[in-house]
Amino acid sequence: MVESQYSANMVDDIIEASNLASEGAYTCVGSYHHGELVTLIYNLSVLSGESIPHILNQYGAYIFHELFRIDPQFFGSRKTPFDLLESFHIYVEVELMKLYPNERMPTFHTQRLSDNKMIFTYRSPHSFVAVIEGLLNSCFEYYKTPATIILHDRSPRSGSYADFEITLQ
């Protein structure tokens, strides 16, 4: 994301600034300490001048589009934004767990209140509510379906627990 949204040099700079145990050598099948991501995001904020919430929103939007690249068949078959949101937990529980069986994954729960209203619940050991916000906004943009999203953040001291009250317009 950083390379495409900012530049390759920015990648070098935030890695250099973060003093990472992994030295920034990442592979998509590996597992790394969450703290490294937090440090990288912080340094990106410092070097780019963007706020951390903004970067996290960007990250969420990037993740959304990556889903269609990684598994176009699974996500491409969802016809509406609600269908897609309801498929997240399947993807996490089935696909991600195959690759990262020892990792603590976020959980997603959906509750359709009517044809145009849904509660989307996100829980995670990490504090990435803003990433989900960005992901949700991208989702409704993609399906060209305007929606109002009200966040009910019930996060405890560590980790995330948020209900997104979504109303399609």
Next chain:
Amino acid sequence: MDCSDNIERLQQRLYRERKARQQAEKLLEDKSRELFYTNQELRQLAESLEEKVIQRTQELVIARDTALKADRAKTNFLATMSHEIRTPMNGIIGMATLLKGSQLFPEQARQVDTILNTSLSLLSLINDILDLSRLNADRLELIHEEFDLCQHISAILETLDGIASQKNLELVSVVHSDVPATLIGDSARLRQILTNLIGNALKFTKQGYTALRIKRSNQPDMLRFEIEDTGCGIPADRISDLFKTFSQIRPEDQHNHGGTGLGLAISQKLVNLMHGKIGVYSELDKGTTFWFELPLVLKTDQPATQNPALKACPTTSCIILTDSPLQGRLLLEQLQHLHLKAVEIAFDLQGVEKLLQHQTYDWLLSLPQSCEDPQPNQCSQLHELGSRFRNRINHIAHITNQAIYCPCPVGLENFKLHALNYQALHKPVTPLKLWQLFHHEGVQAKPPCHVEHVAFKPQTRLNILVVEDNKVNQLVANGLLARLGHQVTIQENGQKALELLAENRNFDLILMDVQMPVMGGVEATMNIRQLYPDWPIPILALTANVLREDQEHYLQSGMNACLLKPIQLPELEKAIQRWSTKSLEVPALAAPQNAPPLIA
């Protein structure tokens, strides 16, 4: 500066890429190793499961073989017991029958009768034990055939009436009008149950009656049979043991009343096999009612039709003349189900006369208790009254035990005098007989006949080949067939029979034992059918084997029917009459579904 900065950046990127690649390779190695070990574990698990499956399968095979062996042992036991017991019984009963037909002093005749009766009792016990064994081993199969219930009931009661009339008991049957005419089921086993229960009722009743009532149950599609008696009743604490084998109400019953205590156990098992229920209620010194309910099975392609014997007679009216309130009540109950126009009871001739003064009646049913005094004689007075009121009473019928007409000294004269209007009804009174009386005007009275002295009329003299290895059975067969007037040739096994037939086939019937040395009956029959396909000689199996599948095997081999040992003269005569006069096709070796029925 920019250039060296770029180079340094590129070097850093290259370093990171190389490191990432190495990490990825290591991860790949680790994952591959993990996969390899997991595969190994899975393979070992699969092998272990396979071993377990093989082991379990072997255990199941052993268990199955053990069960099959036990089942075969049961079957063999039943077949062997049946054969080993019936074969000598055939000798005893056959020889006693032959002896009975010879010239004997009265004392000898009495002794022979005792041997015969005792042998038949023993045979009955053996049959009960074998039936119970088959029921316990689940080897008893029910037949599904159509039968007329009213006719069947009439026949059953006829055989039991001897006991009833000896003890001066009334024996009646009442069939409700909603009971269908034709049922599908095992009529022989139904007979067995009813004979057991009615026989018990008569055994334990000193005075009064035994009544068989048949009606639809409160349960849908069930038929209810009730056998009510006015006997000594059963203590409440003995009722739960009643259906157990060898159960007797009191120890002295075994000696006083006879019986093995198997009848109720067999009846219960048969009812259960027919998916029915059985029970009893009783009151000491008042009487007992045994009941059982069976599923009502009708022909599916036809609606249930009412039995003609139970159709209403709305235009018929009758008077019952009896000095026994019990007899009157029982006959009234039977007549009520025929929905007559009118039924009245009179207890003497004056009562009859009073009724006749008010209206006409079609029938006067007289139940004479005793007519011992010639003068004044109620029978004569009755017919005199009938003559006087000939415009008010159309027919008179005597309902009587023994002779077909009134059992009084002048009864025969009365019959001759009033023959045209004089009908008779033999007890036991059944719906069928009442129907025959009202619609076909009953049976014309005829002089009594002494059944026990009827000689078997010789039929056309037949040439009969008997193939039997047992010497005693040869003598029995020879004697019985000679008594019936037939020419008998004996061969001691199937091989000898074939040799004889190769030279001479001048026979009308073959009686073929099954178990013989050298060549048995099945093999001999198959050979006969193959060698002489255009010679449809009837071949009847002589077998002590009660198992249905064995009897079917005999039929499939080409035999026409089975005669069950011990063979009794009436059954032998019937079988010969039936099969020697039939024009037959040679039975196919592979039996079709409608193979000729078995005869006992």
